[in-house]
Amino acid sequence: MCLCSLRASSTSSSTPGHTNTVAIGALSSQNPGTITIANAVFGSKPPISDEVLAKAFQITRMAAKTLLLALLAVASSLAMASDPSPLQDFCVADKASKVLVNGFVCKDPKVVKAEDFFFRGLDKAGDTGKKLGSNVTAVNVNKLAGLNTLGISMVRIDYAPKGLNPPHTHPRATEILTVIEGQLFVGFVTSNSDNGNRLFTKMLKKGDVFVFPEGLIHFQFNPGYTNTVAIGALSSQNPGTITVADAVFGSKPPISDEVLAKAFQVDKKTIDWLQAQF
Structure with a gap:
Protein backbone atom coordinates (compact mmCIF):
# COMPACT_ATOMS: atom_id res chain seq x y z
CA MET A 1 0.00 0.00 0.00
CA CYS A 2 1.23 3.49 -0.85
CA LEU A 3 0.36 6.06 1.80
CA CYS A 4 1.02 9.72 1.07
CA SER A 5 0.38 12.51 3.56
CA LEU A 6 -1.12 15.59 1.89
CA ARG A 7 -1.34 17.85 4.90
CA ALA A 8 0.04 17.36 8.37
CA SER A 9 0.65 19.22 11.58
CA SER A 10 3.04 22.13 11.20
CA THR A 11 4.94 21.12 14.31
CA SER A 12 8.23 19.29 13.87
CA SER A 13 7.69 17.33 17.07
CA SER A 14 6.99 13.60 16.91
CA THR A 15 3.93 14.08 19.13
CA PRO A 16 0.49 14.37 17.49
CA GLY A 17 -0.42 17.88 16.40
CA HIS A 18 -3.43 20.11 16.90
CA THR A 19 -4.34 20.72 13.26
CA ASN A 20 -6.28 18.61 10.79
CA THR A 21 -4.46 15.97 8.74
CA VAL A 22 -5.36 14.46 5.37
CA ALA A 23 -3.89 11.27 3.88
CA ILE A 24 -4.37 9.29 0.68
CA GLY A 25 -4.06 5.50 0.62
CA ALA A 26 -3.92 3.04 -2.28
CA LEU A 27 -4.92 -0.60 -1.64
CA SER A 28 -4.23 -3.65 -3.78
CA SER A 29 -7.85 -4.80 -4.05
CA GLN A 30 -11.04 -3.54 -5.70
CA ASN A 31 -12.81 -4.23 -2.39
CA PRO A 32 -10.18 -4.55 0.36
CA GLY A 33 -12.54 -4.73 3.33
CA THR A 34 -11.87 -3.37 6.80
CA ILE A 35 -11.96 -5.09 10.18
CA THR A 36 -12.11 -2.56 13.00
CA ILE A 37 -11.03 -4.46 16.11
CA ALA A 38 -13.27 -2.84 18.72
CA ASN A 39 -16.31 -2.98 16.44
CA ALA A 40 -15.73 -6.59 15.42
CA VAL A 41 -14.87 -7.91 18.88
CA PHE A 42 -17.09 -5.77 21.13
CA GLY A 43 -19.78 -4.60 18.72
CA SER A 44 -20.67 -7.69 16.69
CA LYS A 45 -24.32 -8.51 16.05
CA PRO A 46 -25.22 -10.62 17.98
CA PRO A 47 -22.48 -10.00 20.58
CA ILE A 48 -19.72 -12.51 21.27
CA SER A 49 -20.29 -14.29 24.59
CA ASP A 50 -18.89 -12.29 27.52
CA GLU A 51 -17.45 -15.57 28.86
CA VAL A 52 -15.38 -15.94 25.68
CA LEU A 53 -14.21 -12.30 25.76
CA ALA A 54 -13.46 -12.31 29.48
CA LYS A 55 -11.14 -15.29 29.07
CA ALA A 56 -9.56 -13.95 25.88
CA PHE A 57 -8.74 -10.56 27.40
CA GLN A 58 -8.02 -11.95 30.89
CA ILE A 59 -10.63 -9.76 32.56
CA THR A 60 -13.79 -10.35 34.60
CA ARG A 61 -17.11 -10.98 32.88
CA MET A 62 -18.38 -7.68 34.28
CA ALA A 63 -15.45 -5.85 32.69
CA ALA A 64 -16.14 -7.66 29.42
CA LYS A 65 -19.74 -6.46 29.52
CA THR A 66 -18.47 -2.92 30.08
CA LEU A 67 -16.15 -3.16 27.10
CA LEU A 68 -19.05 -4.41 24.97
CA LEU A 69 -20.26 -0.81 25.02
CA ALA A 70 -17.16 0.33 23.13
CA LEU A 71 -18.04 0.81 19.48
CA LEU A 72 -15.18 2.90 18.13
CA ALA A 73 -11.96 1.22 17.24
CA VAL A 74 -8.34 0.71 16.40
CA ALA A 75 -8.23 0.58 12.60
CA SER A 76 -6.80 -2.76 11.55
CA SER A 77 -7.04 -3.42 7.82
CA LEU A 78 -5.85 -6.86 6.82
CA ALA A 79 -4.33 -7.36 3.38
CA MET A 80 -5.20 -10.80 2.08
CA ALA A 81 -2.81 -12.66 -0.15
CA SER A 82 -3.04 -16.29 -1.23
CA ASP A 83 -0.04 -18.53 -1.72
CA PRO A 84 1.36 -18.70 -5.28
CA SER A 85 0.61 -21.82 -7.30
CA PRO A 86 3.47 -24.32 -7.70
CA LEU A 87 5.26 -24.43 -11.06
CA GLN A 88 6.69 -27.92 -10.60
CA ASP A 89 5.76 -31.17 -8.85
CA PHE A 90 7.17 -29.95 -5.55
CA CYS A 91 9.51 -27.38 -4.07
CA VAL A 92 10.75 -28.74 -0.76
CA ALA A 93 11.90 -25.85 1.42
CA ASP A 94 15.66 -25.51 1.70
CA LYS A 95 15.96 -24.25 5.28
CA ALA A 96 19.75 -24.06 5.01
CA SER A 97 19.70 -21.56 2.17
CA LYS A 98 20.62 -17.96 2.99
CA VAL A 99 18.69 -16.65 0.01
CA LEU A 100 15.69 -14.59 1.13
CA VAL A 101 12.51 -15.00 -0.91
CA ASN A 102 8.77 -14.84 -0.26
CA GLY A 103 8.60 -18.31 1.27
CA PHE A 104 11.56 -20.66 0.88
CA VAL A 105 13.83 -21.52 -2.03
CA CYS A 106 13.64 -25.07 -3.37
CA LYS A 107 15.91 -27.85 -2.27
CA ASP A 108 17.66 -29.66 -5.12
CA PRO A 109 15.11 -32.34 -6.20
CA LYS A 110 17.92 -34.86 -6.47
CA VAL A 111 18.47 -34.80 -2.70
CA VAL A 112 14.80 -34.71 -1.65
CA LYS A 113 13.73 -37.65 0.53
CA ALA A 114 10.42 -39.07 1.74
CA GLU A 115 11.12 -37.55 5.16
CA ASP A 116 10.75 -34.09 3.59
CA PHE A 117 7.03 -34.84 3.17
CA PHE A 118 6.54 -36.48 6.58
CA PHE A 119 5.58 -35.26 10.07
CA ARG A 120 4.94 -37.35 13.16
CA GLY A 121 3.20 -36.20 16.33
CA LEU A 122 -0.41 -35.15 15.79
CA ASP A 123 -1.53 -38.12 17.87
CA LYS A 124 -0.03 -36.46 20.96
CA ALA A 125 -2.16 -34.08 23.03
CA GLY A 126 -0.84 -30.55 23.49
CA ASP A 127 -0.34 -28.92 26.90
CA THR A 128 -3.56 -27.14 27.86
CA GLY A 129 -2.32 -26.04 31.28
CA LYS A 130 -1.92 -22.41 30.21
CA LYS A 131 -4.25 -19.54 31.18
CA LEU A 132 -6.52 -19.94 28.17
CA GLY A 133 -6.73 -23.72 28.43
CA SER A 134 -5.88 -24.51 24.81
CA ASN A 135 -2.88 -25.58 22.76
CA VAL A 136 -2.28 -25.41 19.01
CA THR A 137 0.09 -27.89 17.35
CA ALA A 138 0.78 -26.50 13.88
CA VAL A 139 2.05 -28.45 10.89
CA ASN A 140 3.13 -25.73 8.49
CA VAL A 141 6.12 -25.23 6.21
CA ASN A 142 8.31 -24.51 9.22
CA LYS A 143 7.63 -28.04 10.49
CA LEU A 144 7.14 -29.89 7.19
CA ALA A 145 9.43 -28.68 4.40
CA GLY A 146 7.46 -30.47 1.68
CA LEU A 147 4.56 -28.04 2.15
CA ASN A 148 6.53 -25.25 0.48
CA THR A 149 4.48 -23.74 -2.42
CA LEU A 150 1.60 -26.21 -1.91
CA GLY A 151 -0.69 -23.69 -0.21
CA ILE A 152 -1.89 -25.92 2.61
CA SER A 153 -1.15 -26.70 6.26
CA MET A 154 -2.95 -28.11 9.28
CA VAL A 155 -3.26 -27.86 13.05
CA ARG A 156 -4.31 -29.98 15.99
CA ILE A 157 -6.01 -27.97 18.72
CA ASP A 158 -6.51 -29.32 22.23
CA TYR A 159 -8.95 -27.67 24.63
CA ALA A 160 -9.24 -28.26 28.36
CA PRO A 161 -12.71 -27.94 29.90
CA LYS A 162 -13.69 -24.26 29.44
CA GLY A 163 -10.61 -23.88 27.24
CA LEU A 164 -10.52 -21.10 24.65
CA ASN A 165 -8.69 -20.49 21.40
CA PRO A 166 -9.17 -16.71 21.66
CA PRO A 167 -10.36 -14.32 18.94
CA HIS A 168 -7.70 -14.28 16.22
CA THR A 169 -7.22 -14.10 12.47
CA HIS A 170 -5.19 -15.94 9.85
CA PRO A 171 -4.19 -13.18 7.41
CA ARG A 172 -3.24 -15.61 4.65
CA ALA A 173 -5.66 -18.52 4.97
CA THR A 174 -9.17 -19.88 5.18
CA GLU A 175 -9.54 -22.53 7.91
CA ILE A 176 -11.80 -25.57 7.94
CA LEU A 177 -12.15 -27.25 11.33
CA THR A 178 -13.55 -30.60 12.42
CA VAL A 179 -14.16 -31.81 15.97
CA ILE A 180 -12.54 -35.17 16.73
CA GLU A 181 -13.58 -35.47 20.37
CA GLY A 182 -15.80 -33.37 22.62
CA GLN A 183 -17.69 -30.23 21.66
CA LEU A 184 -16.90 -26.66 20.63
CA PHE A 185 -18.73 -23.35 20.48
CA VAL A 186 -17.23 -21.56 17.47
CA GLY A 187 -17.80 -18.30 15.67
CA PHE A 188 -16.46 -15.62 13.35
CA VAL A 189 -17.20 -11.93 12.81
CA THR A 190 -17.53 -10.30 9.40
CA SER A 191 -15.63 -7.19 8.32
CA ASN A 192 -17.02 -3.64 8.50
CA SER A 193 -19.81 -2.91 6.01
CA ASP A 194 -23.35 -1.54 5.89
CA ASN A 195 -24.56 -4.51 7.92
CA GLY A 196 -21.08 -5.52 9.03
CA ASN A 197 -19.55 -7.09 12.11
CA ARG A 198 -22.12 -9.88 12.02
CA LEU A 199 -21.35 -12.77 14.33
CA PHE A 200 -21.92 -16.31 13.03
CA THR A 201 -21.78 -19.02 15.71
CA LYS A 202 -22.42 -22.74 15.94
CA MET A 203 -22.19 -25.46 18.57
CA LEU A 204 -20.14 -28.32 17.14
CA LYS A 205 -20.12 -31.94 18.21
CA LYS A 206 -17.86 -34.83 17.25
CA GLY A 207 -17.64 -35.12 13.46
CA ASP A 208 -19.04 -31.64 12.76
CA VAL A 209 -17.19 -29.29 10.39
CA PHE A 210 -17.08 -25.48 10.32
CA VAL A 211 -15.22 -23.06 8.05
CA PHE A 212 -13.67 -19.70 8.99
CA PRO A 213 -13.23 -17.40 5.96
CA GLU A 214 -9.80 -15.98 5.25
CA GLY A 215 -8.71 -13.07 7.43
CA LEU A 216 -11.85 -12.85 9.60
CA SER A 251 2.49 -5.23 21.25
CA LYS A 252 6.16 -4.35 21.73
CA PRO A 253 6.52 -1.43 22.12
CA PRO A 254 2.94 -0.89 23.33
CA ILE A 255 0.40 1.06 21.33
CA SER A 256 -0.16 4.49 22.88
CA ASP A 257 -2.76 4.36 25.65
CA GLU A 258 -4.17 7.59 24.22
CA VAL A 259 -4.85 5.82 20.92
CA LEU A 260 -6.41 2.77 22.58
CA ALA A 261 -8.44 4.78 25.09
CA LYS A 262 -10.06 6.72 22.26
CA ALA A 263 -10.52 3.61 20.12
CA PHE A 264 -12.27 1.63 22.85
CA GLN A 265 -13.94 4.67 24.48
CA VAL A 266 -12.52 3.97 27.93
CA ASP A 267 -10.08 5.87 30.14
CA LYS A 268 -6.29 5.51 29.97
CA LYS A 269 -6.21 3.79 33.37
CA THR A 270 -8.32 0.95 31.98
CA ILE A 271 -6.03 0.63 28.95
CA ASP A 272 -2.92 0.61 31.15
CA TRP A 273 -4.47 -2.18 33.23
CA LEU A 274 -5.34 -4.21 30.13
CA GLN A 275 -1.83 -3.80 28.71
CA ALA A 276 -0.40 -5.03 32.01
CA GLN A 277 -2.22 -8.35 31.49
CA PHE A 278 -0.15 -9.05 28.37
Whole structure:
Protein backbone atom coordinates (compact mmCIF):
# COMPACT_ATOMS: atom_id res chain seq x y z
CA MET A 1 0.00 0.00 0.00
CA CYS A 2 1.23 3.49 -0.85
CA LEU A 3 0.36 6.06 1.80
CA CYS A 4 1.02 9.72 1.07
CA SER A 5 0.38 12.51 3.56
CA LEU A 6 -1.12 15.59 1.89
CA ARG A 7 -1.34 17.85 4.90
CA ALA A 8 0.04 17.36 8.37
CA SER A 9 0.65 19.22 11.58
CA SER A 10 3.04 22.13 11.20
CA THR A 11 4.94 21.12 14.31
CA SER A 12 8.23 19.29 13.87
CA SER A 13 7.69 17.33 17.07
CA SER A 14 6.99 13.60 16.91
CA THR A 15 3.93 14.08 19.13
CA PRO A 16 0.49 14.37 17.49
CA GLY A 17 -0.42 17.88 16.40
CA HIS A 18 -3.43 20.11 16.90
CA THR A 19 -4.34 20.72 13.26
CA ASN A 20 -6.28 18.61 10.79
CA THR A 21 -4.46 15.97 8.74
CA VAL A 22 -5.36 14.46 5.37
CA ALA A 23 -3.89 11.27 3.88
CA ILE A 24 -4.37 9.29 0.68
CA GLY A 25 -4.06 5.50 0.62
CA ALA A 26 -3.92 3.04 -2.28
CA LEU A 27 -4.92 -0.60 -1.64
CA SER A 28 -4.23 -3.65 -3.78
CA SER A 29 -7.85 -4.80 -4.05
CA GLN A 30 -11.04 -3.54 -5.70
CA ASN A 31 -12.81 -4.23 -2.39
CA PRO A 32 -10.18 -4.55 0.36
CA GLY A 33 -12.54 -4.73 3.33
CA THR A 34 -11.87 -3.37 6.80
CA ILE A 35 -11.96 -5.09 10.18
CA THR A 36 -12.11 -2.56 13.00
CA ILE A 37 -11.03 -4.46 16.11
CA ALA A 38 -13.27 -2.84 18.72
CA ASN A 39 -16.31 -2.98 16.44
CA ALA A 40 -15.73 -6.59 15.42
CA VAL A 41 -14.87 -7.91 18.88
CA PHE A 42 -17.09 -5.77 21.13
CA GLY A 43 -19.78 -4.60 18.72
CA SER A 44 -20.67 -7.69 16.69
CA LYS A 45 -24.32 -8.51 16.05
CA PRO A 46 -25.22 -10.62 17.98
CA PRO A 47 -22.48 -10.00 20.58
CA ILE A 48 -19.72 -12.51 21.27
CA SER A 49 -20.29 -14.29 24.59
CA ASP A 50 -18.89 -12.29 27.52
CA GLU A 51 -17.45 -15.57 28.86
CA VAL A 52 -15.38 -15.94 25.68
CA LEU A 53 -14.21 -12.30 25.76
CA ALA A 54 -13.46 -12.31 29.48
CA LYS A 55 -11.14 -15.29 29.07
CA ALA A 56 -9.56 -13.95 25.88
CA PHE A 57 -8.74 -10.56 27.40
CA GLN A 58 -8.02 -11.95 30.89
CA ILE A 59 -10.63 -9.76 32.56
CA THR A 60 -13.79 -10.35 34.60
CA ARG A 61 -17.11 -10.98 32.88
CA MET A 62 -18.38 -7.68 34.28
CA ALA A 63 -15.45 -5.85 32.69
CA ALA A 64 -16.14 -7.66 29.42
CA LYS A 65 -19.74 -6.46 29.52
CA THR A 66 -18.47 -2.92 30.08
CA LEU A 67 -16.15 -3.16 27.10
CA LEU A 68 -19.05 -4.41 24.97
CA LEU A 69 -20.26 -0.81 25.02
CA ALA A 70 -17.16 0.33 23.13
CA LEU A 71 -18.04 0.81 19.48
CA LEU A 72 -15.18 2.90 18.13
CA ALA A 73 -11.96 1.22 17.24
CA VAL A 74 -8.34 0.71 16.40
CA ALA A 75 -8.23 0.58 12.60
CA SER A 76 -6.80 -2.76 11.55
CA SER A 77 -7.04 -3.42 7.82
CA LEU A 78 -5.85 -6.86 6.82
CA ALA A 79 -4.33 -7.36 3.38
CA MET A 80 -5.20 -10.80 2.08
CA ALA A 81 -2.81 -12.66 -0.15
CA SER A 82 -3.04 -16.29 -1.23
CA ASP A 83 -0.04 -18.53 -1.72
CA PRO A 84 1.36 -18.70 -5.28
CA SER A 85 0.61 -21.82 -7.30
CA PRO A 86 3.47 -24.32 -7.70
CA LEU A 87 5.26 -24.43 -11.06
CA GLN A 88 6.69 -27.92 -10.60
CA ASP A 89 5.76 -31.17 -8.85
CA PHE A 90 7.17 -29.95 -5.55
CA CYS A 91 9.51 -27.38 -4.07
CA VAL A 92 10.75 -28.74 -0.76
CA ALA A 93 11.90 -25.85 1.42
CA ASP A 94 15.66 -25.51 1.70
CA LYS A 95 15.96 -24.25 5.28
CA ALA A 96 19.75 -24.06 5.01
CA SER A 97 19.70 -21.56 2.17
CA LYS A 98 20.62 -17.96 2.99
CA VAL A 99 18.69 -16.65 0.01
CA LEU A 100 15.69 -14.59 1.13
CA VAL A 101 12.51 -15.00 -0.91
CA ASN A 102 8.77 -14.84 -0.26
CA GLY A 103 8.60 -18.31 1.27
CA PHE A 104 11.56 -20.66 0.88
CA VAL A 105 13.83 -21.52 -2.03
CA CYS A 106 13.64 -25.07 -3.37
CA LYS A 107 15.91 -27.85 -2.27
CA ASP A 108 17.66 -29.66 -5.12
CA PRO A 109 15.11 -32.34 -6.20
CA LYS A 110 17.92 -34.86 -6.47
CA VAL A 111 18.47 -34.80 -2.70
CA VAL A 112 14.80 -34.71 -1.65
CA LYS A 113 13.73 -37.65 0.53
CA ALA A 114 10.42 -39.07 1.74
CA GLU A 115 11.12 -37.55 5.16
CA ASP A 116 10.75 -34.09 3.59
CA PHE A 117 7.03 -34.84 3.17
CA PHE A 118 6.54 -36.48 6.58
CA PHE A 119 5.58 -35.26 10.07
CA ARG A 120 4.94 -37.35 13.16
CA GLY A 121 3.20 -36.20 16.33
CA LEU A 122 -0.41 -35.15 15.79
CA ASP A 123 -1.53 -38.12 17.87
CA LYS A 124 -0.03 -36.46 20.96
CA ALA A 125 -2.16 -34.08 23.03
CA GLY A 126 -0.84 -30.55 23.49
CA ASP A 127 -0.34 -28.92 26.90
CA THR A 128 -3.56 -27.14 27.86
CA GLY A 129 -2.32 -26.04 31.28
CA LYS A 130 -1.92 -22.41 30.21
CA LYS A 131 -4.25 -19.54 31.18
CA LEU A 132 -6.52 -19.94 28.17
CA GLY A 133 -6.73 -23.72 28.43
CA SER A 134 -5.88 -24.51 24.81
CA ASN A 135 -2.88 -25.58 22.76
CA VAL A 136 -2.28 -25.41 19.01
CA THR A 137 0.09 -27.89 17.35
CA ALA A 138 0.78 -26.50 13.88
CA VAL A 139 2.05 -28.45 10.89
CA ASN A 140 3.13 -25.73 8.49
CA VAL A 141 6.12 -25.23 6.21
CA ASN A 142 8.31 -24.51 9.22
CA LYS A 143 7.63 -28.04 10.49
CA LEU A 144 7.14 -29.89 7.19
CA ALA A 145 9.43 -28.68 4.40
CA GLY A 146 7.46 -30.47 1.68
CA LEU A 147 4.56 -28.04 2.15
CA ASN A 148 6.53 -25.25 0.48
CA THR A 149 4.48 -23.74 -2.42
CA LEU A 150 1.60 -26.21 -1.91
CA GLY A 151 -0.69 -23.69 -0.21
CA ILE A 152 -1.89 -25.92 2.61
CA SER A 153 -1.15 -26.70 6.26
CA MET A 154 -2.95 -28.11 9.28
CA VAL A 155 -3.26 -27.86 13.05
CA ARG A 156 -4.31 -29.98 15.99
CA ILE A 157 -6.01 -27.97 18.72
CA ASP A 158 -6.51 -29.32 22.23
CA TYR A 159 -8.95 -27.67 24.63
CA ALA A 160 -9.24 -28.26 28.36
CA PRO A 161 -12.71 -27.94 29.90
CA LYS A 162 -13.69 -24.26 29.44
CA GLY A 163 -10.61 -23.88 27.24
CA LEU A 164 -10.52 -21.10 24.65
CA ASN A 165 -8.69 -20.49 21.40
CA PRO A 166 -9.17 -16.71 21.66
CA PRO A 167 -10.36 -14.32 18.94
CA HIS A 168 -7.70 -14.28 16.22
CA THR A 169 -7.22 -14.10 12.47
CA HIS A 170 -5.19 -15.94 9.85
CA PRO A 171 -4.19 -13.18 7.41
CA ARG A 172 -3.24 -15.61 4.65
CA ALA A 173 -5.66 -18.52 4.97
CA THR A 174 -9.17 -19.88 5.18
CA GLU A 175 -9.54 -22.53 7.91
CA ILE A 176 -11.80 -25.57 7.94
CA LEU A 177 -12.15 -27.25 11.33
CA THR A 178 -13.55 -30.60 12.42
CA VAL A 179 -14.16 -31.81 15.97
CA ILE A 180 -12.54 -35.17 16.73
CA GLU A 181 -13.58 -35.47 20.37
CA GLY A 182 -15.80 -33.37 22.62
CA GLN A 183 -17.69 -30.23 21.66
CA LEU A 184 -16.90 -26.66 20.63
CA PHE A 185 -18.73 -23.35 20.48
CA VAL A 186 -17.23 -21.56 17.47
CA GLY A 187 -17.80 -18.30 15.67
CA PHE A 188 -16.46 -15.62 13.35
CA VAL A 189 -17.20 -11.93 12.81
CA THR A 190 -17.53 -10.30 9.40
CA SER A 191 -15.63 -7.19 8.32
CA ASN A 192 -17.02 -3.64 8.50
CA SER A 193 -19.81 -2.91 6.01
CA ASP A 194 -23.35 -1.54 5.89
CA ASN A 195 -24.56 -4.51 7.92
CA GLY A 196 -21.08 -5.52 9.03
CA ASN A 197 -19.55 -7.09 12.11
CA ARG A 198 -22.12 -9.88 12.02
CA LEU A 199 -21.35 -12.77 14.33
CA PHE A 200 -21.92 -16.31 13.03
CA THR A 201 -21.78 -19.02 15.71
CA LYS A 202 -22.42 -22.74 15.94
CA MET A 203 -22.19 -25.46 18.57
CA LEU A 204 -20.14 -28.32 17.14
CA LYS A 205 -20.12 -31.94 18.21
CA LYS A 206 -17.86 -34.83 17.25
CA GLY A 207 -17.64 -35.12 13.46
CA ASP A 208 -19.04 -31.64 12.76
CA VAL A 209 -17.19 -29.29 10.39
CA PHE A 210 -17.08 -25.48 10.32
CA VAL A 211 -15.22 -23.06 8.05
CA PHE A 212 -13.67 -19.70 8.99
CA PRO A 213 -13.23 -17.40 5.96
CA GLU A 214 -9.80 -15.98 5.25
CA GLY A 215 -8.71 -13.07 7.43
CA LEU A 216 -11.85 -12.85 9.60
CA ILE A 217 -11.71 -12.78 13.39
CA HIS A 218 -12.78 -16.14 14.81
CA PHE A 219 -12.62 -18.22 18.00
CA GLN A 220 -13.33 -21.64 19.48
CA PHE A 221 -14.50 -22.32 23.05
CA ASN A 222 -15.00 -25.62 24.85
CA PRO A 223 -18.10 -25.07 27.02
CA GLY A 224 -18.06 -28.58 28.43
CA TYR A 225 -16.37 -30.36 31.31
CA THR A 226 -14.32 -32.83 29.26
CA ASN A 227 -11.38 -32.33 26.92
CA THR A 228 -11.96 -31.49 23.25
CA VAL A 229 -9.75 -32.16 20.24
CA ALA A 230 -10.12 -30.59 16.79
CA ILE A 231 -8.19 -30.76 13.53
CA GLY A 232 -7.99 -27.78 11.20
CA ALA A 233 -6.77 -27.42 7.62
CA LEU A 234 -5.63 -24.02 6.33
CA SER A 235 -5.20 -22.78 2.77
CA SER A 236 -1.62 -21.58 3.17
CA GLN A 237 1.72 -23.20 3.85
CA ASN A 238 2.24 -20.49 6.48
CA PRO A 239 -1.14 -18.94 7.37
CA GLY A 240 0.05 -16.69 10.19
CA THR A 241 -1.91 -15.93 13.35
CA ILE A 242 -2.85 -12.56 14.84
CA THR A 243 -4.38 -12.95 18.30
CA VAL A 244 -6.48 -9.83 18.84
CA ALA A 245 -5.85 -9.27 22.55
CA ASP A 246 -2.10 -9.93 22.27
CA ALA A 247 -1.68 -7.71 19.22
CA VAL A 248 -3.69 -4.77 20.56
CA PHE A 249 -2.73 -4.83 24.23
CA GLY A 250 0.56 -6.74 24.16
CA SER A 251 2.49 -5.23 21.25
CA LYS A 252 6.16 -4.35 21.73
CA PRO A 253 6.52 -1.43 22.12
CA PRO A 254 2.94 -0.89 23.33
CA ILE A 255 0.40 1.06 21.33
CA SER A 256 -0.16 4.49 22.88
CA ASP A 257 -2.76 4.36 25.65
CA GLU A 258 -4.17 7.59 24.22
CA VAL A 259 -4.85 5.82 20.92
CA LEU A 260 -6.41 2.77 22.58
CA ALA A 261 -8.44 4.78 25.09
CA LYS A 262 -10.06 6.72 22.26
CA ALA A 263 -10.52 3.61 20.12
CA PHE A 264 -12.27 1.63 22.85
CA GLN A 265 -13.94 4.67 24.48
CA VAL A 266 -12.52 3.97 27.93
CA ASP A 267 -10.08 5.87 30.14
CA LYS A 268 -6.29 5.51 29.97
CA LYS A 269 -6.21 3.79 33.37
CA THR A 270 -8.32 0.95 31.98
CA ILE A 271 -6.03 0.63 28.95
CA ASP A 272 -2.92 0.61 31.15
CA TRP A 273 -4.47 -2.18 33.23
CA LEU A 274 -5.34 -4.21 30.13
CA GLN A 275 -1.83 -3.80 28.71
CA ALA A 276 -0.40 -5.03 32.01
CA GLN A 277 -2.22 -8.35 31.49
CA PHE A 278 -0.15 -9.05 28.37
